[in-house]
Amino acid sequence: MFMSLLKKIHLNNMNIRIILILIIALGIILRLISSVLIMSRSVNDYKLSKYIYLMNDVSDDLFTAVTNYGFERGRVNVLLNDAGHSEGMEFNKTFVIERRRDGDAALLSALSKLSAETETELNLSRDRIEQIRAEIAILRDLSSQEFTLPMESRNPQLSEIWFAKMTEYIESIESLLILVSQDISNSDGLISRYSSLKHKAMALRNIAGPEISILTATMVSGKPLKDKFSAKISKHIIINDEIFKDLNFLSGPLKGSPVYSSLMELRESYYDEYVKHRDLLYPHAIAGGPYPYTSQEYLGYGERFINSIGSFMETLVRQDREYTILRLEESRKAIFNHVVFLSASLLLFLFVLFLLINRILNPLVRLTDNIVLLGKGNTDVTIPQLTSKNEIGNMARGMAVFRDTLITLDNKMIELEKVSNERAQLIADLKKTLNEVKSLRAIIPICSYCKNIRNDQGYYEEIESYFSKNSDADFSHTICPDCMEKHFPGMSAGTKKDL
Incomplete structure (x- = not known):
């Protein structure tokens, strides 16, 4: 197909300049096509990076909301089960308000960023959150009123209702978080690893919070730990160990990073501090007391562990955000570099085309025109590029040299033609002379007595007649001096002279 196309183009009949320009134009077109494809991939990568950045931002907001709502859920549950002293109540109320405020701000930020999304699953998950959020607002008002009442006047079921509904609220946000995380995890391996670490940390937080709330509430109530709660805590202990194994595995490739260092601190906080006090407290909670320390002291140990989880989560969020920002910047830089490189390539093509036309094609055209003139015999031509130090100069x-040789040959041809003409003239003269003496070259038979000459037919004729026929000579008659004396002895000298 390509060869048939070349035959149709008739390259043999095309000007070399046009051929070279077509070749360069083809190179430019191919470069542009390649650049468009690369640019398209770069733009798509930038759009994907921008989308990942946005969705990761949403994920971080949802993550922050879940973390704060987890604190709120546990601390409100403590307040509903603990009359406590007024100083502790005010501190806990302030803590709840701060966590609620930060959680609501993060959730609203995430939902506003998702407002442009049209995926059905995201919309359904968002609608469910909004529905539960309205119910949570009612429970928040009820719990705030309960805080002001004496312990004996409070609704004993409100604590469980609050905990169950708040857990449902947190789980609905987590469902949306999982959808968002899955969406961006499929696009990047490191994002996927960070997302998995976040979910494991969140699972650890969701277990630790209720566990601390249950044990604290049990200590405050002075009653033995219920069997369902005891079974739940025993199950939590096993799950926590599995979570830490998963965290170690997921963070293995991140050794030396802040994430890995933060995880080591979290392990130390859990196994070296929190677990020691929980295991000491747990048998006493089953028996209903007495306890080796107060609920506030245990709550302090639990808070430090929860804060360690929060610190680990913040490190994950920070590193994840830095990575997505870096990826977005690299995508922008890739587009910028490609535009610069494409522009430079096109300028280089144009510069090469300019050099090709002005430094190669035009001098070649002038040289070939002069060669044609020389071929026609016109030696009066001015040869360009004689001083150039390149192949065209050569x-x-x-x-x-060819022109000078041609001029020398022309001069020699003129001289040769002159000599040839002179030679031809000489030959003609020689032929004429030869013809003049042609008839005199043979032996002439002449009679000894009468001096008549025998011709080719065997007849004798007078000498005058013979020479007239066989040469261009003419005869005139006169008398020699000897014959004059012999035949005319008495004639005067003057008359002899006239004869």
């Missing part, structure tokens, strides 16, 4: 100097 061609020009070779052409000058």
